Amino acid sequence: MTQTLSPNHELAARLRESRLKDGLKHFIGGEWVDSQSGETFHTHTPTDNSHLTTVASGDAADIDRAARAAHDAFQTWREASGSERRKILHKVADLIEKRAQEIAVLESVDTGQAMRFMKSAAVRGAENFRFYADRAPGAADGQSLPAPGFLNYTLRQPIGPVGVITPWNTPFMLSTWKIAPALAAGCTVVHKPAEWSPVTATLLAEIMDEAGLPKGVHNLVHGFGESAGKALTEHPLIHAIAFVGETTTGSHIMRQGADTLKRVHFELGGKNPVVVFDDADLDKALDAVVFMIYSLNGERCTSSSRVLIQEGIYDEFTARIAERAKNIRVGDPLDPNTEVGPLIHPRHFEKVISYFGKAQEDGATIAAGGQQVGEQGNFVTPTLFTQARNNMRIAQEEIFGPVLTAIPFADESEALSIANDVRYGLAGYLWTNDLTRAHRFAQGLEAGMVWVNSENVRHLPTPFGGVKNSGIGRDGGDYSFDFYMETKNIAISLGTHKTAKLGVGQPPVVDKTVAEG
Template identity: 45%
Template sequence: MKSLPHWIDSQARPASSGRWLEVFDPSSGEAFAQVAAGDATDVDMAVAAAAKAFPAWSSLRNSERAAWLEKLASALEARLEDFARAESLDGGKPYSLARDAEIPRAVSNLRFFAHAATQFASESHHGEAGLNYTLRAPLGVVATISPWNLPLYLFTWKIAPALAAGNTVVAKPSEVTPLTATLLGELAAEIGLPAGVLNIVHGTGAEAGEALVMHPDIKAISFTGSTVVGRRIAALATPHLKKVSLELGGKNPTLVFADSDWRVQLDTLVRSAFQNSGQICLCGSRVLVERSIYEEFRDAFVERVATLRLGDPSDENTQLGPLVSQAHFDKVKTCLDRARSEGGRFLVGGHALDRAGWFISPAVVEGLGPDTASNREEIFGPVATLQAFDSEQEALALANASEYGLAAMLWTRDLDRAHRLSAQLRAGIIWVNTWLMRDLRTPFGGMAASGLGREGGTEAMRFFTEAKNVCLALDKPP
């Protein structure tokens, strides 16, 4: 059984308590590793190491920090297949998805923010009141807390801008999927990244996570995860006036109009609902279809979903793997039972497979209104609901009938409609005739129950820095 230690001050360390947590293979339900069960003592050690490293790291030229991120990206890319295998084992996701999309995106995250470090600029203002220039200084020691669904993808999405901006980092990956973050910590030590710059502490949210959020020397917290945990972090951090970025859940609508090229784009529409077994906060779990095409779309959508290959994540032909854990499997099963009790008609799937592991067949459900819990609460599994609409205004009302506001997908060939509805949809990111197409320069995040703040591009660099304005009086001409 593998042992996954903390990485603190460039050293592999067990938990100070000596305790370990089991890590499970979702495709078999069996433990394959143990991860250090960190607590406040481990957090203290990691924060101390990061604080010691901060003066030297923050004083490096931006180009020097960029070079370190590039070096880490190249080392990760050289071991892409190893990391993809680890991600597939740990999270139950298809190996092909990890290899072709998620690990390459982690490499891109590191490289993007390496370039961002060299391009991030301060502002100057003159002609109104003296000469002003704004310094953007790193905060100090910051915390990043990343989720289990896209483990290395989102881990690097947070640590890269923090490091690029000159901060040192204490990162807590999910204890459910800690393997690739641990391997990255090992890789950082191998390339000689200065000790204490990146520290990885494992453990549960209650023990390691809350200790990290509450630590007096942590200046900011970047979190991706559930809305419930995000609210808890905000409640803990706000009295101490810490900067907080929260990327939380979603109940995202997909609006399909009759004039769209939905037949050509059917594979993308299905993928947008079921990729990673629906365990992506950006999946379109509420599919809203114009009534004139509803029956044709429904039948074609269901037929395509029924062909999705569910199975062993290591098999190149597998399209969907298991859910990530026993707890999440049980939650999704409960949601499916609730959908049935609410009167939902299951057109395909929605049952647990009679095999080892935490497999649930992808489900398409109709007959549920916008006020049902199934259409209002995040399931985060392979479940999509169908609803029909007759007009733009009804489509908009259905789309906005949620406390969440993360993403929305709009399928139409009418460009005026696309602009008109995009302006009215309550979502932080809107895709028109596509899904999950990402320019890393753009702001990313949600509103309402989907979070607080934005990540990506200059938004991330600004979050991890503090603005300080300097005003110089200018002599008036004689």
């Protein structure tokens, strides 16, 4: 019997044949080029870890060529008017929307993310470009700061060529989140995507080229962190590095960029708490808790990977989470009914499943999941650990998978202490109907972002970023321009102030006798 392929599978087959068969190249100075060394590497689809495509493997020579292209293009792109940039970035957004299905399918094939989330991620990529397109005309705007005798005014100017290093989880959307404000600000870009998920970076480069972005304004170099990434962070023509990824890698990048005094923006790891008090709307809280850890395969920096539950409702609430976790559909990411797909890479898969044993060694209970699914690919069951303590490894270390650790607490004071007792501080979530406690607790959380009675719902003008080991700096709205632009103050004298005079009149007579004595 002939099996009928779904539309997603048919499109995936066509794209693999038409777009991936001949491999992926770098995009430098407006040209698609191989690595100067001729080196390549292979990438695989996490559904069965079969070969997906061959990728040009960049090194210092390719980064140098890209950085010089970005440097040369910066001299003209910085002078482009905000309205010119706005027109091009809106065209980018239009083309992303036009190719959203293609982007979503290739992202799903490349990363293992479920199609139900990748289509919306592609659309959010378009929204990112539209948002910053509309902000481009005002990117240079500053303030008027009058003072006695002076008119001070500020303006913002693009910092120069920047490096953007993006992660393997939802790579297309996160690339737009970094690249769009850089271009709107007037910067040029060298983009190094994660080697585990290189495919859709090529689509983004194609789209920006088709939209009319001048040659050299955006450059793409594939490769590994220890070669291409290191060369990018050390290159003297690159003025700043925007990085999303693991905390340890962020510290390496900071060291590598120290000699050239690079500005850095880091969005790093998280071990984010969601705190559920007994007065909360428990039905809505349950939906949010389940969504924020099991969607996107649990591979997201803002996932609520620790759920802190008040003691009186702990058993009932964890039982409800376990029931929902057991019903989550794990399978082929191209199937529109799939809710959790395979993890990105065998190495990451091994890391995630290693915590099943660690949890039991430390005394926690596996209330749901804790198993590999099938014999092919990187599939795991959505997992819930109960009877956990905050000093366990499952509560302190970033697992970055569909794995949730449930910890009981007695009162607000203990909940806040547990929530803050990690080295990370990216996001926090709070469920309570006590208004004063909501404000008090949210202000006490050591996190860059807090949502009260909600899952992560992003509003693009708001700041996005973390504290402690979760990052440096903020994205979102004009906060991105604070990173990609320099603020300059210009002071204009109104001619009314007096300048102290030196060297006027006869020099004083020096008594040589006293001086020599």
